[in-house]
Amino acid sequence: MIIGVPKEIKNHEYRVGMTPASARELIAHGHTVNVETFAGAGIGFSDSDYEAVGAKILATAAEVFAIADMIVKVKEPQAVERAMLREDQVLFTYLHLAPDLPQTEDLIKSKAVCIAYETVTDVNGGLPLLAPMSAVAGRMSIQAGAQALEKSQGGCGLLMGGVPGVAPANVVVIGGGVVGMNAAKMAVGMGASVTMLDRNLTVLANLDNQFDGRLKVVYSTHDAIEKYVLEADLVIGAVLVPGAAAPKLVTKELISRMKPGAAVVDVAIDQGGCFETSHATTHQDPTYIIDDVVHYCVANMPGAVAKTSTFALNNATLPYIIKLANLGWKEALIQDEHLLNGLNVIAGHVTVQDVAEAHN
Ligand code: NAD
The missing domain is CATH 3.40.50.720 (NAD(P)-binding Rossmann-like Domain)
Known part of the structure; x- marks a missing residue:
């Protein structure tokens, strides 16, 4: 699978969806990781840190989105990013759709497979990615x-x-x-x-x-x-x-x-x-x-300690990223009901009741 990691563009957001160490894990599983240039610069990861583990650096977000099977991010996609999503492409990130009608509409329009960190569950009923x-x-x-x-x-x-x-x-x-x-x-x-x-x-x-x-x-x-x-x-x-x-x-x-x-x-x-x-x-x-x-x-307190927050988030998201990449999104969601709870929008339909009700 080709995994794309764009640079976060939300104001004052310095976190990054994947650390070089996470990229290395995915590459070891046989996947390709494409990272937008300077994606980790705000917290001290240089392009050469990513290249050293075998990731490829691409010059623009457009290139990252164009060829990725799955986009891994931190914050909800901004309008310009949403316009680059396409049918069947997996988006794995925080979404917080309930209060955000424009984002929900754009994700529906994209027909992408949108899995939100914040609704993935665990066996204890907790929210492991929150x-x-x-x-x-x-x-x-x-x-x-x-x-x-x-x-x-x-x-x-x-x-x-x-x-x-x-x-x-x-x-x-x-x-x-x-x-x-x-x-x-x-x-x-x-x-x-x-x-x-x-x-x-x-x-x-x-x-x-x-x-x-x-x-x-x-x-x-x-x-x-x-x-x-x-x-x-x-x-x-x-x-x-x-x-x-x-x-x-x-x-x-x-x-x-x-x-x-x-x-x-x-x-x-x-x-x-x-x-x-x-x-x-x-x-x-x-x-x-x-x-x-x-x-x-x-x-948004964690934003102030973006380096610690990025590592903490990656530790939690990595097993799910690996599962989605190794099995493909369909099989991963069939096999893992907790990851399935993360699915918010697919093929132009909202799949989470709270989000659907919020925008009714
Ligand atoms: P949690 O579900 O783990 O814990 C919440 C606790 O509140 C529970 O133990 C519950 O029993 C208790 N509670 C509910 N009503 C109560 C009451 N009347 N009196 C006393 N306790 C009561 O939630 P969490 O992950 O610890 O998150 C707590 C809050 O922090 C949430 O609102 C979350 O969104 C927020 N949060 C904010 C930031 C930030 O940057 N500001 C970052 C992360 C989380």
């Missing part, structure tokens, strides 16, 4: 929160771990899934005093076992949220209700009663945010202050 980005965002949320607590950022001037003789920061994480667990791991590692709230008892039991007393786990109710948020120096919003906007668990009124100079990091901002005072910000201007509380609400 999880790596949640892990990145969870870990990053503590870095962002630690910075927000500094005086220069509007914070109260608190060091996360304290020092001997001085108490550490009080960190509260709401939502103990992939983001929350990774945030807790970093906060505990920095020496903060950490409390996790979740409304799933199995999640709480697992975290309790995993952290072995270094993390307080609390059942999430309005009462518990109020109590712990008022005691917090830093609150991480990490909830997800699948298929729904994030619940506004922390009201504007509660924010106004938080400690002056406290900070909130709303990782769930990509689903609307779980603090009533949240609005999406960018890496260029990530924070703002309401009622003396510093808010960090960047919707």
